Amino acid sequence: MEEIKKTASKTNKKNKKKPSPAVKALKIFGTLVLSLFLIVIITGSIFVTALTIYVLNFADTSDTVNLDRSVVSSNISRFLYENPDYDENDPESQEYLLYYALRNQQKKIQWVDLEDIPQHVRDAFVYTEDERFYSHDGVDFKRTFAAIIRTLTGITQGGSTITQQTIKNITGDDEVSGTAGVERKIREIFRAINVEKTYTKEDILQCYLNIISLNTWEHDIIGVQAAANFYFGKDVSELSLAEAAVLAGMTTSPANYNPYDNPERYKVRQKYCLDHMLENGAISDDEYEQALNEEIVVTGDPDYSSTTIYEDETVDQGPTSYFMDEAIEQAIEIIAERSGIDTSVAQTRLYDGGYTIYTTVDMEMQTRVEEEMQDASNFQSYYFDDDELLAGFIAMDYEGNVLAVVGGRDEKTESRIWNNATDAQRSPGSCIKPIASYAPALDQDLMTWSTLFRDEPITIIEDGEERQWPVNYSETGSSENWSYNNYFTWQMLMRSLNTCPAQLIEQMTPAYSYNFLVEKLDITTLTEDDINYSPVTVGGLTNGIKLEELVGAYMIFGNGGKKYEVSYISRIEDAAGNVIYEKNEGYKQAISESTAYVMNEMMQTVITQSQGTGRYARLNTTTLAGKTGTSSDWNDLSFVGCTPEYVSGVWIGYDQLERIPTSQYQNIGAIWKNIFGDIAESEETKDFEMPDSVVEARYCTRTGLLAGNGCSSTATGYYKQTNVPEYCSGSHW
Numbered sequence: 001m002e003e004i005k006k007t008a009s010k011t012n013k014k015n016k017k018k019p020s021p022a023v024k025a026l027k028i029f030g031t032l033v034l035s036l037f038l039i040v041i042i043t044g045s046i047f048v049t050a051l052t053i054y055v056l057n058f059a060d061t062s063d064t065v066n067l068d069r070s071v072v073s074s075n076i077s078r079f080l081y082e083n084p085d086y087d088e089n090d091p092e093s094q095e096y097l098l099y100y101a102l103r104n105q106q107k108k109i110q111w112v113d114l115e116d117i118p119q120h121v122r123d124a125f126v127y128t129e130d131e132r133f134y135s136h137d138g139v140d141f142k143r144t145f146a147a148i149i150r151t152l153t154g155i156t157q158g159g160s161t162i163t164q165q166t167i168k169n170i171t172g173d174d175e176v177s178g179t180a181g182v183e184r185k186i187r188e189i190f191r192a193i194n195v196e197k198t199y200t201k202e203d204i205l206q207c208y209l210n211i212i213s214l215n216t217w218e219h220d221i222i223g224v225q226a227a228a229n230f231y232f233g234k235d236v237s238e239l240s241l242a243e244a245a246v247l248a249g250m251t252t253s254p255a256n257y258n259p260y261d262n263p264e265r266y267k268v269r270q271k272y273c274l275d276h277m278l279e280n281g282a283i284s285d286d287e288y289e290q291a292l293n294e295e296i297v298v299t300g301d302p303d304y305s306s307t308t309i310y311e312d313e314t315v316d317q318g319p320t321s322y323f324m325d326e327a328i329e330q331a332i333e334i335i336a337e338r339s340g341i342d343t344s345v346a347q348t349r350l351y352d353g354g355y356t357i358y359t360t361v362d363m364e365m366q367t368r369v370e371e372e373m374q375d376a377s378n379f380q381s382y383y384f385d386d387d388e389l390l391a392g393f394i395a396m397d398y399e400g401n402v403l404a405v406v407g408g409r410d411e412k413t414e415s416r417i418w419n420n421a422t423d424a425q426r427s428p429g430s431c432i433k434p435i436a437s438y439a440p441a442l443d444q445d446l447m448t449w450s451t452l453f454r455d456e457p458i459t460i461i462e463d464g465e466e467r468q469w470p471v472n473y474s475e476t477g478s479s480e481n482w483s484y485n486n487y488f489t490w491q492m493l494m495r496s497l498n499t500c501p502a503q504l505i506e507q508m509t510p511a512y513s514y515n516f517l518v519e520k521l522d523i524t525t526l527t528e529d530d531i532n533y534s535p536v537t538v539g540g541l542t543n544g545i546k547l548e549e550l551v552g553a554y555m556i557f558g559n560g561g562k563k564y565e566v567s568y569i570s571r572i573e574d575a576a577g578n579v580i581y582e583k584n585e586g587y588k589q590a591i592s593e594s595t596a597y598v599m600n601e602m603m604q605t606v607i608t609q610s611q612g613t614g615r616y617a618r619l620n621t622t623t624l625a626g627k628t629g630t631s632s633d634w635n636d637l638s639f640v641g642c643t644p645e646y647v648s649g650v651w652i653g654y655d656q657l658e659r660i661p662t663s664q665y666q667n668i669g670a671i672w673k674n675i676f677g678d679i680a681e682s683e684e685t686k687d688f689e690m691p692d693s694v695v696e697a698r699y700c701t702r703t704g705l706l707a708g709n710g711c712s713s714t715a716t717g718y719y720k721q722t723n724v725p726e727y728c729s730g731s732h733w
């Protein structure tokens with residue numbers, strides 16, 4: 001209260017001393033001149049600095065915007081995929097095919113040549129938007145200078161010529177405030193000058209009139225032809241002067257001034273347009289009066305169409321595939337990140353920005369996997385009524401390019417929905433073992449192919465008490481006691497016993513394993529609670545793992561230990577053809593080449609041995625290395641497989657955590673084979689290549705050491721050249 005009183009009395013005191021009006025006016029005038037002077041200086045320096053930077057950086061790179069008819073379709077973002085039949089020697093052959101053009105179904109785009117647009121329609125737009133259009137060189141510097149000051153003060157509208165607006169519409173380079181806005185403006189000025197050198201005024205006006213947005217709140221209407229159709233049920237050639245003035249008048253804010261949503265307000269803008277036409281001598285007094293008095297009849301017919309082009313763009317392609325959903329998500333993330341904008345803004349920009357997006361999809365594989373996922377017999381051992389079971393599948397190449405992804409078992413009826421392969425976070429069960437314990441342990445030479453481990457528990461402390469952990473699981477779901485038998489490393493993995501990974505984690509520490517998963521293999525769903533025995537030994541993760549990331553981690557077993565980024569997109573170009581994203585070809589060497597190959601051979605035994613948990617996935621002609629995963633309560637079943645060309649995986653489970661009746665379902669390895677077996681069998685490369693850094697050798701089955709002269713029972717093992725066991729010196733006859 002006291003504060004307020006003080007301030008109030010101060011103000012009163014000030015008010016008592018009133019300066020004479022003349023002095024006051026002089027003071028205000030002086031301040032005004034000084035402020036203006038400062039604004040000019042500041043603006044000028046920023047302008048000159050930005051201009052210099054721009055000229056030095058970009059001016060030498062040719063940056064001409066294309067204004068021909070193709071911009072109508074290029075304003076829509078397009079997703080492309082590689083043409084499997086592409087022939088580089090055939091000039092007719094196209095390297096990329098259009099997958100899904102992203103577009104609003106309500107959007108109407110109809111190209112019309114300038115010669116079919118009446119003079120009074122052209123004039124209406126020119127004299128409303130850019131009076132000096134025919135005399136300037138693409139930029140109206142009088143208006144631009146004022147616009148730059150407004151941009152710096154946060155107002156982002158205005159000052160653009162028809163040439164500049166056309167460029168803005170094509171490139172999607174939206175107005176922003178502040179210095180970034182000035183830089184954008186300068187970029188636009190250079191492009192405008194370039195465009196004016198390349199194209200005639202008629203070319204520019206033609207493009208402008210075809211891509212201008214004349215939308216309502218609900219209908220996305222692009223170009224004068226679509227607008228003439230929608231608003232007046234006419235061809236653009238039939239528009240009256242009054243109607244043309246309505247369309248030209250609404251351009252500053254179509255939603256607020258279109259005659260469909262604003263039955264009165266549009267008239268103010270119509271008159272504004274007619275006034276400017278009259279002032280510039282484009283129409284006579286009589287025409288002016290007649291137009292003002294003409295009754296405007298708005299039909300608002302979204303189906304009326306006098307001219308239609310690009311038939312292929314109007315075909316309804318139905319809901320997007322699971323693959324496209326992911327490509328869209330990734331494109332939005334990339335655009336948001338590259339432009340420093342919010343994802344919701346990036347989404348709008350993706351849909352209208354004219355981006356060309358090169359996807360990594362293998363269309364044939366995607367279609368096949370979709371079909372197999374919808375085939376219930378691929379999942380069930382015999383018929384029983386259970387459409388509640390969920391599934392996800394994903395396949396990629398060894399550089400992380402996703403080739404196929406299907407996130408559900410039903411036919412997809414909606415775009416951008418939940419995906420069990422990329423959204424769901426579920427327990428990987430024993431699928432965690434190769435990546436969390438065996439690979440990092442082998443990489444550190446904690447064991448070899450034939451190191452003997454005893455099937456016995458380790459002692460962990462839980463709630464302050466010592467505990468023997470972990471138990472093993474049988475394939476039928478029961479817990480099994482420890483056998484105390486000795487097994488070689490590869491046998492431990494092949495039979496998916498829990499004791500060996502626990503012993504390895506004990507040596508490495510859970511924190512080491514956790515960091516390996518997070519830093520080397522890019523697993524993003526782990527929490528600090530996962531720095532513990534159960535999560536990294538048997539996959540009892542707090543939040544689970546995404547199948548996409550699990551399969552992505554397994555790529556190291558088929559490519560010599562390299563972890564690439566998982567991606568649905570290989571390249572994105574903006575509307576002007578600039579590459580804004582190129583998939584990073586770089587990788588992390590997660591494990592050595594020799595570790596990767598020995599792991600691969602071990603995981604092949606999971607498939608080839610009669611006791612291997614993945615034996616039902618075995619292929620006839622193509623080598624497969626893989627691992628099954630079962631969560632401790634049988635709620636989640638997974639299989640990840642590496643074939644010479646692909647790494648792929650499947651997951652099944654219920655929405656609510658519930659035990660899967662495994663007796664009624666096919667083995668998870670068999671489910672993988674049902675979905676992907678034919679594709680894998682058709683791979684051209686049939687086997688993995690053993691690198692020079694790995695040695696194939698016979699070992700003594702008594703000791704696990706390299707077979708010596710005295711060893712009668714031997715078997716083949718695979719060893720890192722840098723860590724081959726000693727020869728067995730025993731006499732094992």
Ligand SMILES: [Zn+2]
Nearest residue numbers: 700711728732
């Ligand atoms: Zn021996």
